[in-house]
Amino acid sequence: MPETNQLKKEQLKETLALACRILGTEGHDDLNLGHLSVRSPEQSDLMIMKGRGLCLSEIHTEDFVDIDFNYQKVAGQRDAHGELPIHIEIYKKRPDVNCVVHTHPLYATAFSATGQTLKPVNNEGVLFAKPLPYFDRVTDLIVTPELGEALADKLGDEKAIFLKNHGIVVVGESIEQAAVRAYLLEKTIKTLYVAKAFGEPTWTEDAEAQQKAGRIFTGPKTNAMWQALVRQLEYREAPLRILKLLENRIAPSE
Amino acid sequence: MPETNQLKKEQLKETLALACRILGTEGHDDLNLGHLSVRSPEQSDLMIMKGRGLCLSEIHTEDFVDIDFNYQKVAGQRDAHGELPIHIEIYKKRPDVNCVVHTHPLYATAFSATGQTLKPVNNEGVLFAKPLPYFDRVTDLIVTPELGEALADKLGDEKAIFLKNHGIVVVGESIEQAAVRAYLLEKTIKTLYVAKAFGEPTWTEDAEAQQKAGRIFTGPKTNAMWQALVRQLEYREAPLRILKLLENRIAPSE
Amino acid sequence: MPETNQLKKEQLKETLALACRILGTEGHDDLNLGHLSVRSPEQSDLMIMKGRGLCLSEIHTEDFVDIDFNYQKVAGQRDAHGELPIHIEIYKKRPDVNCVVHTHPLYATAFSATGQTLKPVNNEGVLFAKPLPYFDRVTDLIVTPELGEALADKLGDEKAIFLKNHGIVVVGESIEQAAVRAYLLEKTIKTLYVAKAFGEPTWTEDAEAQQKAGRIFTGPKTNAMWQALVRQLEYREAPLRILKLLENRIAPSE
C-alpha cells in the first residue's frame, strides 16, 4: 500500500473511532450492538468496520476489522458483526457513500416502530425533509446479502432509512457527515417526541425546508458540527480519563 | 465444603455483586429495596441473597446472606429481606432457575400498573414476545410462602413476570442471563413508552419474533452483553473510585 | 441552653443540611427557592430554617437561621425566606410535626397544576393512599400568616399537601421522615407520569394500601431509606469533593 494511503487509512480509523464513541455516548449505544464502517481509501470494494464485542462508546483504532465485499475478513483481531450485508450492499449500490451507520437509538428506534413519516419539526428536521424511506420487509436482523440488497434498494439515494421495529441506517460521503446526520436524526425525533405531547405540531413546508437545509448544512457547517461533537466527547470521557491518569500516575509510585 | 465449590461460591458472589451494582446503576435502584439471589453451587436448596439495608448499587461480596429453603439464614452478617418467598418458592418449582431478580425499575413498574400485555416493539422486545404473565392477586409485598407459591405458579416456565402496581421478577439459568434479561426488560418498556407518544406502535409478529430472538439472544451473545454491562459499570463508578483513590493516596501522605 | 440541647441542636442542623442537599440533588432544587425547617429541640415555638440565597443542594450548617413563632429572626447570618408562614402556622397547629419541607420538584409541581387526586400507583404510592389535600385558594406565594393558617387548616393531619400551580408542602415527625416522604412523593408521581403514557393505570385499593404502607414504612424502614439517601448523596457530591481535594492538596504545594 502506498504510504499516503496507509496514512489516510490510519486517519480514517481515528475518525471512525471518534464517530463510534460520539454516537455511543450520545444515545446510540445499545450494549455491544450497532456498528459503523468506512469505505477503504485504498480499495473501493473493501470496508473498515467496527468489530464485534465492544460498545460503540468503547471503540479505538485497534478494534476495527477489514472486510471485502465478498464478505471476507481480511484484517483485524475481532470477529465481524453479523449484519455485514447492511454495509456491503449499500456500498455496492451507492458509490457516493463512504460511511454507513447502523444503530438503535431510543427515539429513532421508537419512531421506527410507528410506521409514521418524519416531517421537519425544528432546524435539524429540515435535513430530513424529503421523507425518509421505511424498510418493513422484516423486523429481523439484516443477515443475508439478499436482505441487504433489499434494504439498499429501499434506501435509494437517501441519507437514512428507518428499519421497522429495529432502528436506523444512516449514510454519508464521509464519516463526519454520516455521524452528524445520525446524531441529528435522533435529536430531531426527540424534539418531535416532546412536541407531540403538547399537541399536533406545525411543520416547515417543502420549499422552505430545502432552502433552510441548504443554509444550515453546508460542508463547512457540517464539519463545524462534527468538531463540536468531538470536543463534547472530551467532557463525557473525562471521568474515565481522570481515573486512568490517577491509577497510572499516583498509585504505582507507592 | 470441597475447595472447588468454595471457589465457585466466591466467584458467584463476585458475579452477583456485579449484577446488583449493574442493575442498581441502570435504573433498578429504589433506595434499599429490591434484591437478587443465586442458587448455591454446593446445595440446591440454599441461596445466596443480597442482605437488607443497602442499595443494589452498593453491594459487594460481604453483603450477602445464605438462606436455606426452610427460610433460615445460615450465614451472613446482614438481615434478610422480607420478600424471601419470591426467591425460595421460584427455586423450588423451577430447577432450571439459578438466579432470581426482584426490582422496581421506573418503566417496568409503571407498566405493571396498567395490566397491559407487553408486545415486541424493538430488538430486545422479541426476548419477551411470548406474553409475560401478570401477577395481580395482591399489589402488596410477597411476604408469605403461600403468596410466593402463587407467584411462582403464575410465573410458570417464563423468563419474567409483572407484579401489579409493584414491579418485576426476572429469572435465569445464570446470574448473567437473569441480569441481562432484567436490563433488557426495562429497556424495551422504555422504548415502548417513547413509541406510544408518537401513536400506536407496530409489532414484530410471533414467528419472526421467535426467529429474531434465537438470532440475538444465544448464550455467547447474552454473555457478551453481560460483559458490556460490566465494563459500562466501571464508567458509572469512576467518580467514587477517583474520590477514594485521592482520599487514600494523597490526603494521608501529608 | 443546657449542653445536651446544644448538642442536639447541632446534630439537627447536620441532619437538616443533609436533608436539604439530598432533596436538592434529587430533583427538588429550583435555583435558590424552596426551604426546609426543623422545630427547635430547646423551645417548641422556635424553628431552625434554611436561610435565603443558596440552593437546597448547597446548604451546610452555617446557612440556617433561627426564627421564633412571632416571625422574628433570633439567630443566623442569612436573611429569612418570605414564606415563613408555611412553616410557622403548620408548627402551631401540628404539635406532632417537627419538620416542614416546601419545594417545587418537577413532577409533583406539574401534578399540582392539574387538580387531580393522587392515587397509589406503585409501592411508595401507598404512603399517600389517603387522598392528599389540595390548596387552591391562591397560586401565589404564602407570605402572610393568614394564608399560612389557611394552608395549615387545609393540610389538617395529613403528611403533605399540593399547592395549586406552585408545588408541595411535606411534613414529618422528624427531618428524616419528612425528607423521605418528600423524596417518595416526587418519585411516585414520576411513576404515575410514565404509567399514564401507557394508558389508564390500575391502583392499589384502600384496604390493601393501608396494609402495604404499614409493612413498608415503619420507623426503622423509613430510617433505612434515609440512610440510603445519605449514602447516595456522597456519590452525587463526589465531583466537587474531588475538585476541592485537588485544589487544596495539589495546587498550593507548588
Add this chain to the structure above:
Amino acid sequence: MPETNQLKKEQLKETLALACRILGTEGHDDLNLGHLSVRSPEQSDLMIMKGRGLCLSEIHTEDFVDIDFNYQKVAGQRDAHGELPIHIEIYKKRPDVNCVVHTHPLYATAFSATGQTLKPVNNEGVLFAKPLPYFDRVTDLIVTPELGEALADKLGDEKAIFLKNHGIVVVGESIEQAAVRAYLLEKTIKTLYVAKAFGEPTWTEDAEAQQKAGRIFTGPKTNAMWQALVRQLEYREAPLRILKLLENRIAPSE
C-alpha cells in the same frame, strides 16, 4: 476608550461568557448553534457577541466579536454568526434591551412547533403570563435585516418570542436578567410538558400572575437566581477542571 469603560467591557465579557456556559449546560446547547450578545457599554450602536464555531458551553471571553449596527465586525478573532439581524434589529428598536439570547432548547423549541400560547403553569410561568408573541413569517434562519426587523416588530416590548419550528429569542436589560429569563422559559415549558401528560392543566389567572411575578422576579431576586446559576455551573464544569488540573500538575512533573 476611557479606562472605566474598558474595565466595564471586560466585566461584561466575563458575565456574557458565564451566561453562555450556564445556558449551554442547562439545555440550551445545540452543537455550535445559538448565540448571546450584549450591547457595548461604550457605544450604544455596537454589540459584543459570541463568535461562530464553539458551543455555548465552551465560551470564554476571548471568543467574542464586536459588531456594529451596520453589520460590520470591528473586533474579535472569530467569524460572526449569520443571524446577526436578530440582535441588531432588536437593539435598534429596543433601547431598554442590553442583552439578546437566541437558542434552541428542547422544550421551548418543541413548543415553538405547536403554535400554542404559553400560559402560567407554575411559579416561573407567571413571568411570561402576558402571552409571548410568536413569529411565524418564516421557520428559516433570520439572516436578513428585513427579517430581523420583522422579528423585532413582532417582539414588541415583550421579554421573549417563539420562532416557529426554530427556537426562542429572549431579551433583558442586563445579561443576568436575559439569561435567567431564558433559563426559566425553558424550565416552565418543561413543567408544562409534564403537566400535559396528566391531563389539561390549571393556570394562574392574569391578575394573580401579575402580583406573583412582582413578588418573585424583583431585581435583587433575579440577581440571586443568576448567582445560583453561576454556582451550579461550577458543579457541572468540575470534571473538566479536574482533568485539566491533573494533566497540568501531575503529568508534567514526571
